[in-house]
Amino acid sequence: MKVYRFDRPGSLEHLTLHDEATPEPERGEVLLRVRASSLNYRDIAMIHGTYLRGQQTGLIPLSDAAGEILAVGKGVTDFKVGDRVINTFHPRWYGGDPPSTLGSESYGSHRDGWLTELKVVSQEAVIAAPPDLSFEEAATLPCAALTAWTSLTGLRALRPGQTVLTQGSGGVSVFAVQLARLFGARVIATTSSAEKAARLKALGADEVINYVETPAWGERVRELTEGRGVDRVLEVGGAGTLAQSIKAVASRGEIALIGFLASDTVDLGFNDLFRSGGIFYRISVGHRAGLRDLVRAITASGLKPVIDTVFPFERALDAWRHFDDRAFMGKVVISH
Incomplete structure (x- = not known):
């Protein structure tokens, strides 16, 4: 079988x-024919040395995939040959609180990932794929879609009529716009161009703020919410956007700390956090039970993932380069 590996760190050319x-x-294991995989920001961060959890060398990359079962081992009862499945991002987090080993078992960073033609995993490490999605669409769900879902269900599930703030037009943020609409929420999004603003509105965003034209977008969010602020912020920027998110969040609103896309540093003190009245917590994608809930919601609603570009397996490096340019919207997928 054919597989891609990063033979050495530090460069896509490796x-x-x-x-x-x-x-x-x-x-208890199943053999999968991997039919599609998708990229996430962590995959680029590992190349550039900015991934916060570190990584081992020589591994097969990528954490997200969809495929079909080619063979099953003894004792497998959940699946049969021919079933369409997607993987869980964390292979041993089934529900409840995360296990203590969560950060040391991730695909692509601490164990072989999914940029391969064939893969063997435990039957508990996959679930049934949504029946109405293609393999390419289904491969976008394990990380980005589940991260958005976990953020919106949060410490307290989002309620109809509440307001959500999303940042940018990457996979998590685009899924958040789509999913928040399923919850009956109002969505305020930020982006950097008029073209992306139009597309975000078409997906369901009620208001879109151009953060290039309005760098103090936290204040603009306050204006759009009559001074109250938003009930939920999906914070994908990190240090470079957190100060504005703090200005945008309502008292007792939640800020889900997800990513670190904006690398600028900001000097935040205790008083800034205290005055915000917000609730801060980190999102680590989500567990198997949450992924099953997400798939049920997608199947019932007919939601379709937004895919920017699909590259063939033999052009995997081109997929990475396109992703690294940061000009895409939604997800970048590799078809196997």
């Missing part, structure tokens, strides 16, 4: 194609 032996499923 992503090389290898021929390796076909794996065999053991008891």
Whole structure:
């Protein structure tokens, strides 16, 4: 079988194609024919050395995939040959509080990921794919869609009529716009161009703020909410956007800390956090039970993931380069 591995860290040019032996499923395992995989910001961060959890060298990259089951090991009862599945981002977080090993078992950083033709995993590490989505669409769900879902269900599930703030037009933020509408929420989005603003509105955003033209967008959010602020912020920028998110959040509103896209540093003190009245917590994508809830919601609603570009398996490096340009909207997918 063909697999991609990062033979050395530090450069996309070190992503090389290898021929390796076909794996065999053991008891409780399934063998998958991977049909599509998708990229997330963490995949670029690992190349640039900015991934916060570190990574091992020599691994197969990517954390998200969809495929079909080619064979099952003894004792497998959940799936049969031919079933369409997607993987769980955390292979051993099934529900409830995360296990203590959560950060040391991630695909692409601490164990082999999904940029491969075939893969063996435990039957608990996959769930049934939404029946109405293509493999390419289904491969966008394990990280970005589940992160958005977990952020919106949060410490307290989002309620109809509440207001959500999203940032930019990457995978998590686009899914958040779509999913927040399913919850009956009002959505305020930020972006950098009129073209992306129009597309975000078409997806369901009620208001869009151009953060280039309005760098103090936290104050603009306050104006749009009659001084109250938003009930939920999906904070994907990190240090470079957190100060504005704090200005935008309502008292007792939630700020879900997700990413670190904006690398600018900002001097935040205790008084800034205290005055905000917000609730801050980190999102680590989500668990298997949450992914199953998400799939049910997508299936019932007919929601379709937004895919920017699909690249063939043999052009995986081009997919990475396109993703690294940061000009895309939604998800970048590799079709196997």
